[in-house]
Amino acid sequence: MTLKTLDNSLEVLKYFSKENPTWGVRELAKEMNISHSIIYRILATFENQGFLIQHPETKKYELGLRFLEYGQMVKDKLNLSDFVLPIMKNLAEAIKESVFLTWLDGTDGVTVEIAESSQTIKFSVSIGTRTPLHIGASCKTIMAFLPDERKKEIMDHGMKKITPETITEPDKMLADLEKIKQQGWCFTTGEYSHSVFGVGVPLFNSKKEVIASLTIAGPIYRKPTEEKLPEMVNVLQYGAMNIQRYFDQYSFKLYHE
Amino acid sequence: MTLKTLDNSLEVLKYFSKENPTWGVRELAKEMNISHSIIYRILATFENQGFLIQHPETKKYELGLRFLEYGQMVKDKLNLSDFVLPIMKNLAEAIKESVFLTWLDGTDGVTVEIAESSQTIKFSVSIGTRTPLHIGASCKTIMAFLPDERKKEIMDHGMKKITPETITEPDKMLADLEKIKQQGWCFTTGEYSHSVFGVGVPLFNSKKEVIASLTIAGPIYRKPTEEKLPEMVNVLQYGAMNIQRYFDQYSFKLYHE
DNA sequence: TCAAATGTCTCTATAATAGAACCGTAATTG
DNA sequence: CAATTACGGTTCTATTATAGAGACATTTGA
CATH class of the missing domain: 3.30.450.40 (GAF domain)
Structure with missing residues (x-):
């Protein structure tokens, strides 16, 4: 059995690709057909841990430096x-x-x-x-x-x-x-x-x-x-x-x- | 507000370092002072998504190829x-x-x-x-x-x-x-x-x-x-x-x- | 100037998780 | 070699975190 929350979150992460490196909350929510509240919480949590970063002006998210390390x-x-x-x-x-x-x-x-x-x-x-x-x-x-x-x-x-x-x-x-x-x-x-x-x-x-x-x-x-x-x-x-x-x-x- | 499940899971991920690249379920649970059931579910979920892989014989986990991509x-x-x-x-x-x-x-x-x-x-x-x-x-x-x-x-x-x-x-x-x-x-x-x-x-x-x-x-x-x-x-x-x-x-x- | 879209926050019913206990197997040890 | 310990994995249910709708203040764009 797997953790649904984590599973969903990792699925969200997979949308950050070379073709689409940056995502806004509602933009990604629409793409995934998921409530924007859910996406927001997931992105915010990843950001908190350095796995994503949020552009301070556009508010859009992209992959963070943590991935360099891994x-x-x-x-x-x-x-x-x-x-x-x-x-x-x-x-x-x-x-x-x-x-x-x-x-x-x-x-x-x-x-x-x-x-x-x-x-x-x-x-x-x-x-x-x-x-x-x-x-x-x-x-x-x-x-x-x-x-x-x-x-x-x-x-x-x-x-x-x-x-x-x-x-x-x-x-x-x-x-x-x-x-x-x-x-x-x-x-x-x-x-x-x-x-x-x-x-x-x-x-x-x-x-x-x-x-x-x-x-x-x-x-x-x-x-x-x-x-x-x-x-x-x-x-x-x-x-x-x-x-x-x-x-x-x-x-x-x-x-x- | 952040997602507790995801937050915990990412915290678990951080234990995979250059010094300690492989972890068994109970070994990591002991290190983090968390029930091994929880760790097991987290590791299994990461593995399902390719973020961790499990050695088929030792059953220990290590970082997966997904991180190369990111x-x-x-x-x-x-x-x-x-x-x-x-x-x-x-x-x-x-x-x-x-x-x-x-x-x-x-x-x-x-x-x-x-x-x-x-x-x-x-x-x-x-x-x-x-x-x-x-x-x-x-x-x-x-x-x-x-x-x-x-x-x-x-x-x-x-x-x-x-x-x-x-x-x-x-x-x-x-x-x-x-x-x-x-x-x-x-x-x-x-x-x-x-x-x-x-x-x-x-x-x-x-x-x-x-x-x-x-x-x-x-x-x-x-x-x-x-x-x-x-x-x-x-x-x-x-x-x-x-x-x-x-x-x-x-x-x-x-x-x- | 108004309308639509954005990120963020709040609320509560509901669904997912935590954590103990347990299982069968494998390794370790007296 | 028998007994014990440790292991990954599973099951269960009370508890807790999450989903999802909705509201909000800003920003964007027509």
Whole structure:
């Protein structure tokens, strides 16, 4: 059983996004179809604790500095920048496309580390970005290696179509995942964004459970030809192997182990 | 009026620190002197929403990936890395000590950006670190330029002594702050940590209210001599002036403006 | 100049929470 | 190896905090 008040409050917090970073009390109440009194109390409480701040003139609320602290703590705990990021940077340089690490978190994949391509046109994504597991190479790579019951949970959780290419039919998805699992990698075009391609490979914990994926992505006009794809997969798998070795060696304990 | 349930829950969250990143239900309940049922419900609710995760074997809780997202959003909003960080890096190189930017947040100063010294022995601090405003050069610099009633609030909020050098007597503090305000900078030794010196200067918003400070810090054995100090202050003030110009120019809107 | 929208506050029926007691399991210890 | 302690999780009900409508003073904008 969960606390309803806290649950609602966290739901409110989720409306503070990159697209909508500031909210007025009644504005947010209208958006959520909730009484403005309730929203007011929630926002005021978050503000009291430094999780939100209120602009003294506009009276609107936005995320507070408290999140810097917590975000940094999570980052420190993941401890990817010392060993994993350099590997990713090398990869990005070799392939000349952006490389990113996606972590499994419930029914989402979360971008936890990025090495951007040096090209002027490149795939770009923020740390902390959250994507449903049925969308795109980085996420489907993870989903493919999950137990069947987890796959079902994720599909039951709802498969939103965000581009025409997004797969939303359960049967089609299962067939696709099966193929990914067998070949050990995933290649997609236009699923996450209509102008992006991606190639992903999985990463596992010591119990051989999938916990993350390593993915390269770039603009669709640079997508690999059928002959070039195996080579790209090879390079990516080599990088993943190095990261995997680090996970194994240091008995990478954080999350799902 | 604030929501008690949410308030308590956020208080619980604050126990997840760098020093104590993982907590079991009863362990945390004991620490907080609260029934373990209550703690359990709070932790379970946070976990449900991805703000905490539970280790499947030890059953202990730690911060979840959701904070990566929020932390990054706050960082993006501050938008310091493009213009301010390079200035800080230049400063750090010129002075050969670490330089950091501290933001006013309630009764605390929060480290929001860092340029580390290239020396092997250097002052090091994490982004998001929160320090009471009465401690150290970076914080006292801010406090000195706050209105008197805010100073009183901060002192009433409690002045913990964390080193022998920490000033905790209100009268002594006020005299110290007055001096800082008049000279426009602050030099401290051993207040934050017994082995650290710091020199700080204030930064203001468009209404001339203090919102942050720029500080250099290093090991106490490299602290500037009385003759060298003015030069160091000069270099620091020059950097601060550049940052200030950026704040003014781009009508730096985030927080306290 | 008037009307609509805003953040904040007050009130009370109602619904959610606190906290003790309990459960089965896992770890610890004599 | 048996007994004890500690653990996360659950159930129960008296108590308490919350939901939600409404009012208020300001501000905004037509």
